[in-house]
Amino acid sequence: MGDKFDNSYEVKNVYEISAKFDDHTVSVVYGQFSKGGFIAISDWNVCVRTDSPTNVLDNALNIADESFEKPEAAKIVAEAVCEHWESIQKDGGKADVR
Numbered sequence: 787m788g789d790k791f792d793n794s795y796e797v798k799n800v801y802e803i804s805a806k807f808d809d810h811t812v813s814v815v816y817g818q819f820s821k822g823g824f825i826a827i828s829d830w831n832v833c834v835r836t837d838s839p840t841n842v843l844d845n846a847l848n849i850a851d852e853s854f855e856k857p858e859a860a861k862i863v864a865e866a867v868c869e870h871w872e873s874i875q876k877d878g879g880k881a882d883v884r
Contacts, residue, residue, distance in 0.1 A: 795820040801874070805866040807859045816867050825867055830854060839871035 800817030816825040816839060823836035825845060834848040842864045849860035 801870060803866060803870045805863045807856075807862040810859075812863070814863055814867060816871075825849065825863070827863060840868050842868050 797817060797819050800815065802813060802815045804811050805814050812827055812829040814825060814827050816836070817823065821835070823839060824833060825836055825839075825848075826833040827849070830852075832849060832852040832854065834845070834852060836845050836848065839845070842861070845864035845867065846857070846861040849863055850857040854860050
């Protein structure tokens with residue numbers, strides 16, 4: 787087959803949540819990989835690197851920088867990620883899976 791990839795790493799702490807703003811709901815996947823964290827919003831074709839799920843300001847700015855038209859929605863997504871992350875930390879790392 788050849789050398790299609792260099793290395794393989796385990797992705798940890800990956801979660802999918804819904805974020806609501808105005809009359810819209812988007813699916814958000816966020817987590818951590820070997821180089822830090824990420825937030826992905828497939829509905830918007832956006833995936834950004836993050837330092838921490840709790841850094842709402844930087845995460846909102848990074849999401850909005852990806853040519854997003856509504857910066858207030860980017861902030862709502864960043865706040866939803868932070869809220870979810872903090873809630874699972876309080877529950878000992880267990881996510882509310884439905």
